[in-house]
Amino acid sequence: DGGITQSPKYLFRKEGQNVTLSCEQNLNHDAMYWYRQDPGQGLRLIYYSQIVNDFQKGDIAEGYSVSREKKESFPLTVTSAQKNPTAFYLCASRVSYGQENEAFFGQGTRLTVV
Amino acid sequence: SQQGEEDPQALSIQEGENATMNCSYKTSINNLQWYRQNSGRGLVHLILIRSNEREKHSGRLRVTLDTSKKSSSLLITASRAADTASYFCATPNFNKFYFGSGTKLNVKP
Numbered sequence: 001d002g003g004i005t006q007s008p009k010y011l012f013r014k015e016g017q018n019v020t021l022s023c024e025q026n027l028n029h030d031a032m033y034w035y036r037q038d039p040g041q042g043l044r045l046i047y048y049s050q051i052v053n054d055f056q057k058g059d060i061a062e063g064y065s066v067s068r069e070k071k072e073s074f075p076l077t078v079t080s081a082q083k084n085p086t087a088f089y090l091c092a093s094r095v096s097y098g099q100e101n102e103a104f105f106g107q108g109t110r111l112t113v114v
Numbered sequence: 115s116q117q118g119e120e121d122p123q124a125l126s127i128q129e130g131e132n133a134t135m136n137c138s139y140k141t142s143i144n145n146l147q148w149y150r151q152n153s154g155r156g157l158v159h160l161i162l163i164r165s166n167e168r169e170k171h172s173g174r175l176r177v178t179l180d181t182s183k184k185s186s187s188l189l190i191t192a193s194r195a196a197d198t199a200s201y202f203c204a205t206p207n208f209n210k211f212y213f214g215s216g217t218k219l220n221v222k223p
Contacts, residue, residue: 004156033211042202042215043157050209058210090156094211100145100164103204103211105156 006091006106012114021076021109023091031096032074037088049074050096086113119214120203126220133190135217137203146179146186147204195223
């Protein structure tokens with residue numbers, strides 16, 4: 001089945017640690033996105049990538065980093081510079097050309113600082 | 115700087131009633147999309163309406179778009195308890211893809 005997979009589902013981070021959230025898709029999509037969702041809030045764009053080896057900052061990129069070495073994979077690292085990382089993180093992908101393409105989402109990773 | 119803002123923030127209705135939620139956006143768009151999110155899960159695409167369309171239907175969903183007011187509405191008819199979820203509008207903006215703040219719908223059985 002084609003889809004987008006995020007792992008782990010739950011992640012706990014100690015203060016000062018970097019953690020990496022995985023996002024893999026087998027939909028052959030060029031574009032991939034990372035969003036952060038706080039309780040009862042909407043989605044805020046962290047980073048996005050339109051093509052392998054290229055990515056751009058979204059609205060809240062500070063304290064986060066990404067890589068796009070393979071088309072299928074777009075991992076997000078939450079660094080120690082992110083002061084309030086506890087949130088629900090969602091990865092999405094879509095066909096990049098044209099704007100009439102829907103986004104497909106993973107099931108999310110819930111990150112908690114302990 | 116999100117593109118879309120939904121209202122109301124929360125809506126509680128009885129099963130069988132209709133639910134209407136609204137989305138306002140800031141800049142010109144090519145299309146507007148609605149998504150649903152069950153609690154603690156990813157979002158799922160519901161329907162897309164192009165900028166040259168005024169109304170679109172899909173099953174129990176009816177979407178309208180008023181580009182002069184930069185607004186859209188999603189109507190769910192004959193709601194069911196299973197419709198309980200958060201609903202978001204989304205606006206593609208070239209390479210970015212922005213989502214609104216969402217409407218949390220609770221359908222009571």
